[in-house]
Amino acid sequence: MVLTIHQREVAVRVLAAESSRRSHVVISLSGAHAYGFPSPDSDLDLKAVHMLPAREFLGFPRTPAPAERLEVIDGVEIDYSSNELGGVLLGLIKGNGNYFERFLSRFALSTSPTFEVLRPIVQRALSTRVGRHYFGFATQQRNEWERGGRKSAKKLLYVLRTATTGTHLLRTGELETDLSVLASRYGLGDAVELIEAKKRGEKSELADALAEKWAARIDGVFTRLVEAEKSSVLPVEPTNEAELEAALIALRST
Structure with a gap:
């Protein structure tokens, strides 16, 4: 189960309230x-x-604001x-x-x-247009990770997750958001150490040596995404x- 019983109970209440609106x-x-x-x-x-x-949607054109x-x-x-x-x-x-x-x-x-x-x-x-989305979003997350001194396990995992979800979608046409499912398939099996660090808390920080190791590898994650777009199964x-x-x-x- 992805959510705890308590989280699921809270989610049910929130969804019921929002669905009434x-x-x-x-x-x-x-x-x-x-x-x-x-x-x-x-x-x-x-x-x-x-x-x-x-x-x-009758009358003057307007763009509905998101509900938050x-x-x-x-x-x-x-x-x-x-x-x-x-x-x-x-x-x-x-x-x-x-x-x-x-x-x-x-x-x-x-x-x-x-x-x-x-x-x-x-x-x-x-279509392969999703490649631009995932590349752009992963780049934004990478910039945030680097601005924070490459300390945050969470921010690094978001980079890896976004780029790898995009790569997998472009290669296979299948959408999978779970990095723990995709990591080993795309040469990121050792991301498990990042996942374990993150599971200890949202603000978990990386040791300097671990941060340096991933900083040296992160370009390859983006290269894989670009290559996946070029050879994609998608139109x-x-x-x-x-x-x-x-x-x-x-x-x-x-």
């Missing part, structure tokens, strides 16, 4: 729990997609955010890996009939943009 398509677990390195003090990172009523909730409940830190379906589908066309993870992750906590309709369509929307561009739009129109019309 908006119609969720899917709510997925993200963050350390979905990435394979949760610690006892890790927050619950809940990423959702919701659909607003069609009447909300950051709160500590019974000792569990909750980080919930949800984006409206239309913007999410546009993001998929652009290769937004964050949105693909909400639909294709195996860590979905709550789904809907709409999700069941959309999931195979979303799968068909994958260069999404092949079903019209299908995504037709599905959105049909769902808004019901």
Whole structure:
């Protein structure tokens, strides 16, 4: 079980409350729990997609703001955010890996009939555009790790997780967010020592020698991601943009 019984109970309460405010398509677990390195003090990172009523889109054009909730409940830190379906589908066309993870992750906590309709369509929307997303996000995380003096086990693991999820997706067309599942497959088997350090606490720091070892290897992680994009099994561009739009129109019309 990824979550403890207490965390799951809190999550159920939060999801029930948020589901009373908006119609969720899917709510997925993200963050350390979905990435394979949760610690006892890790927050619950809940990423959702919701659909607003069609009447909300009549009149002047507007971009619906995401719904967000950051709160500590019974000792569990909750980080919930949800984006409206239309913007999410546009993001998929652009290769937004964050949105693909909400639909294709195996860590979905709550789904809907709409999700069941959309999931195979979303799968068909994958393209090598996701490579740019994962490269950019991993680069941002690498910069944060280096600005912090290369001390944070968590920040380094986020770099490795992001780049390796992207590499695997480009090579196989399969989305896997759990670094502990992917690490050995991509020459990162010794990342287990980082995972064990992180599981001791969110703020776990790396010994200097360990930080230096990974600093020398990190370019190779990015090189592997770039090479995966060049030889990817995915199409260069999404092949079903019209299908995504037709599905959105049909769902808004019901």
